[in-house]
Amino acid sequence: MPTSTPLPLIDIPIPSFIPRISSQHATWLCTSAALVGALLILEQSVYRYKKKHLPGSTWTIPIIGKFADSMKPTMEGYMAQWNSGALSVVSVFNIFIVMASSNEYSRKILNSPSHAEPCLVNSAKSILMPDNWVFLNGKAHIEYRRTLNALFTRKALSIYISIQDTIARQHFRRWLADAAKDPSPKPIMKTARNLNMHTSVRVFCGNHIPEEGLIEVSEKYWDITRALQLVNFPLALPGTNVWKAIQARKAAFKWLEMAAAKAKIAMANGAEPECMLDEWVKVLRDPAYKGRNDFSDREMAMVVFSFLFASQDAMSSGLIYGFQHLADHPEILAKIREEQYRVRGNDVDKPMTLEMLENMPYLRAFVKESLRVKPPVTMVPYKATKPFPISDDYTVPANSIVIPSFYNSLHDPSVFPDHDTLTPERWLDPDSSANTNPKNYLVFGSGPHRCIGIEYATMNMGLVLATASVLMDWEHHLTPESDKVQIIATLFPKDGCLLKLTPRPKP
Numbered sequence: 234m235p236t237s238t239p240l241p242l243i244d245i246p247i248p249s250f251i252p253r254i255s256s257q258h259a260t261w262l263c264t265s266a267a268l269v270g271a272l273l274i275l276e277q278s279v280y281r282y283k284k285k286h287l288p289g290s291t292w293t294i295p296i297i298g299k300f301a302d303s304m305k306p307t308m309e310g311y312m313a314q315w316n317s318g319a320l321s322v323v324s325v326f327n328i329f330i331v332m333a334s335s336n337e338y339s340r341k342i343l344n345s346p347s348h349a350e351p352c353l354v355n356s357a358k359s360i361l362m363p364d365n366w367v368f369l370n371g372k373a374h375i376e377y378r379r380t381l382n383a384l385f386t387r388k389a390l391s392i393y394i395s396i397q398d399t400i401a402r403q404h405f406r407r408w409l410a411d412a413a414k415d416p417s418p419k420p421i422m423k424t425a426r427n428l429n430m431h432t433s434v435r436v437f438c439g440n441h442i443p444e445e446g447l448i449e450v451s452e453k454y455w456d457i458t459r460a461l462q463l464v465n466f467p468l469a470l471p472g473t474n475v476w477k478a479i480q481a482r483k484a485a486f487k488w489l490e491m492a493a494a495k496a497k498i499a500m501a502n503g504a505e506p507e508c509m510l511d512e513w514v515k516v517l518r519d520p521a522y523k524g525r526n527d528f529s530d531r532e533m534a535m536v537v538f539s540f541l542f543a544s545q546d547a548m549s550s551g552l553i554y555g556f557q558h559l560a561d562h563p564e565i566l567a568k569i570r571e572e573q574y575r576v577r578g579n580d581v582d583k584p585m586t587l588e589m590l591e592n593m594p595y596l597r598a599f600v601k602e603s604l605r606v607k608p609p610v611t612m613v614p615y616k617a618t619k620p621f622p623i624s625d626d627y628t629v630p631a632n633s634i635v636i637p638s639f640y641n642s643l644h645d646p647s648v649f650p651d652h653d654t655l656t657p658e659r660w661l662d663p664d665s666s667a668n669t670n671p672k673n674y675l676v677f678g679s680g681p682h683r684c685i686g687i688e689y690a691t692m693n694m695g696l697v698l699a700t701a702s703v704l705m706d707w708e709h710h711l712t713p714e715s716d717k718v719q720i721i722a723t724l725f726p727k728d729g730c731l732l733k734l735t736p737r738p739k740p
């Protein structure tokens with residue numbers, strides 16, 4: 234019997250300082266080793282079976298897979314993966330991941346709700362709360378989202394734009410005052426993030442949140458960004474990123490719920506809407522409105538929080554690269570300014586309106602192009618809910634993660650000649666390949682989960698950069714890291730974009 238057969242190991246002379254292993258122990262050790270060995274072989278076999286002919290490592294590192302790479306993602310690493318094939322695979326902690334890099338496959342994933350649905354990073358459910366609308370799918374998601382469309386109508390956007398204008402000017406005054414005290418170039422990572430957070434909180438909640446609430450939400454938000462990394466320690470133990478993010482969400486919720494309650498009171502008292510929550514309550518109270526109208530303060534807070542969650546990092550990334558691109562391309566900045574002075578009639582104090590923005594095609598083309606060259610979101614994880622026949626010769630196994638990536642679509646040389654060059658003009662010619670291939674523009678995704686905040690996001694980027702261009706001059710202090718990308722949920726210049734700001738004389 235194998236259990237009673239003396240094992241060669243036991244016959245080897247053992248140094249006296251090593252405790253002698255009894256035959257029972259040895260059997261136990263051998264069985265365990267055999268079991269571990271069998272599991273490791275099984276792990277490799279399952280990986281190879283799922284991988285089939287797709288590019289990717291032939292073997293996966295036992296247990297952890299590509300965990301080390303995913304802890305410190307780099308653009309170069311992602312690009313190597315995307316360029317290895319239109320579909321390629323990796324495995325992290327035995328989670329089988331199919332990466333799609335071509336326009337065809339990326340769009341197919343985004344537009345196949347019966348086979349794949351968004352799967353935010355593991356930590357998202359504990360941060361956003363499991364009953365947040367962003368986790369809905371199918372019909373329930375479509376219906377919920379329809380009610381939220383009321384928050385992004387032209388009427389709603391015209392309320393938001395005046396708040397955005399006021400806040401951008403306040404921040405630029407502060408930026409210039411700080412630069413006057415210390416004129417050395419400073420990274421705009423933090424200042425641009427603060428501007429965005431301030432804008433979002435006031436657009437979403439108006440003055441229903443006091444200044445101290447705004448400060449608390451802004452300061453704690455970085456904890457949420459950190460917990461959004463693709464890979465994080467999964468348990469929310471005290472001190473971990475996810476735990477800190479949950480504390481930040483609790484603090485934000487306190488203020489957001491209060492704001493929802495105050496908006497309801499203000500609208501019941503006949504006030505005019507001054508922010509998104511007001512506008513939402515007003516729509517719900519309209520006798521002509523036929524949809525659901527029983528939104529609790531908590532549910533409204535969850536929606537507003539989902540918008541903050543979805544927008545803060547992407548908007549900051551877009552804005553920071555907007556400043557960097559303009560500084561590095563003075564000829565483009567000059568054209569933006571020319572358009573600004575013309576549309577504003579040389580009055581740089583004139584607040585921006587939707588009508589003015591509509592008369593600034595060059596600005597809009599620049600925003601679109603800047604987001605194309607450096608898309609804030611390069612990919613969105615989805616999960617295959619059942620076997621997903623994505624191509625003629627490959628079916629994504631059920632429960633795998635399947636990640637459409639946008640970078641190759643946005644840098645496809647056949648659609649965007651000179652794809653790495655920032656050329657706003659490509660959007661001004663209706664017959665350009667950029668305009669005749671709108672399906673390649675995946676900056677905001679595609680399909681049922683396509684970004685709901687597109688109009689608001691592009692309006693905000695345009696307004697901030699345009700207003701900055703007439704109030705300030707900025708010089709980019711180049712470092713060896715300026716053109717390198719760091720990925721903190723979204724893309725940022727590795728050196729944080731160091732700018733030297735000075736006030737710009739009025740025309």
Ligand code: HEM
Binds near residue numbers: 367687
């Ligand atoms: C430059 C800024 C932004 C970028 C690049 C961006 C990009 C994206 C992308 C790529 C998606 C996933 C789409 C998909 O799966 O097909 C998304 C979803 C979403 N975005 Fe944005 N976004 C931005 C700003 C905003 C803003 C300002 C808001 C809210 C005010 C917002 C709210 C959302 C929401 C709620 C979703 C999920 C929609 C759903 O599941 O139905 N985003 N965004």
